Amino acid sequence: MQSITNIIGKNLEDLRKKRGFSLDKVAELTGVSKGMLAQIEKGKSNPTVSTLWKIAMGLQVSFSYFMAESATTIKKVSISDLDPFEDDSSHYRIFSLFPFHPGKKFEIYTIQLDGNSHHISEKHAGEEYILVGEGEISLEIGEKNYRLATGDGLQFTPNQTHMYKNVQNETATLFVVIYYSE
Incomplete structure (x- = not known):
């Protein structure tokens, strides 16, 4: 105390x-x-x-x-308790671990991308931070291509269409933080 x-x-x-x-x-x-x-x-x-x-x-x-002592805030989220959002192909699943809250200005997702599949993300607001938890992906942003393996990360402004590609047979797991400055 x-x-x-x-x-x-x-x-x-x-x-x-x-x-x-x-x-x-x-x-x-x-x-x-x-x-x-x-x-x-x-x-x-x-x-x-x-x-x-x-x-x-x-x-x-x-x-x-x-x-007044401030209470410690702890919130545990289990992916097994969440329903994913899927794209039309069902090869790309987003689990919203910590949804956007205006006071915090960010949201955190886990993404699962099936082997040998891809997902095109339209441009959107914020700053995007990608961390590869497992697997290897290719991330195409405009004309540039970035290869990311387990443990790698990439930060970018998602103001243009970008494509996530899983370049292996196994499912890739990504952790995504989107920060909104305004």
């Missing part, structure tokens, strides 16, 4: 960053010096009740906000 000093410091820092505030801005809003705020965030100073009230009032949060 963390000490209350560390919990207060972490909560203050997280709130400040979440709101996009500098230490100077928080000092201006709360009347607490930048140096004191930095010491509190680092867990090197245990604020007085009066100081914590100033910070709470200036940032418009409850006094107890700073003392």
Whole structure:
């Protein structure tokens, strides 16, 4: 269990960053010096009740906000529990492990591509990160061709049609992260 000093410091820092505030801005809003705020965030100073009230009032949060321990969030996903999305040929299956959430700006998939088959993906938004979990694929992006084997990765902007080709007889497994900056 963390000490209350560390919990207060972490909560203050997280709130400040979440709101996009500098230490100077928080000092201006709360009347607490930048140096004191930095010491509190680092867990090197245990604020007085009066100081914590100033910070709470200036940032418009409850006094107890700073003392709340955040619960560890764990979400286990099993591919066996998911229904895949398939292309027309049924040789390309996408399992949405972690669907898009606006607050997170990314989504994560597992893709299974049967041996000696291919899938054409239309252009789309975001940045695409491909990691080959098993097998060997060829990824054609525009006029360029990239060969990826187990353990290889590739990042690209998917602003043009691209084709995944499994160049072996066995099913290839890919992990895909699509990041959306906006």
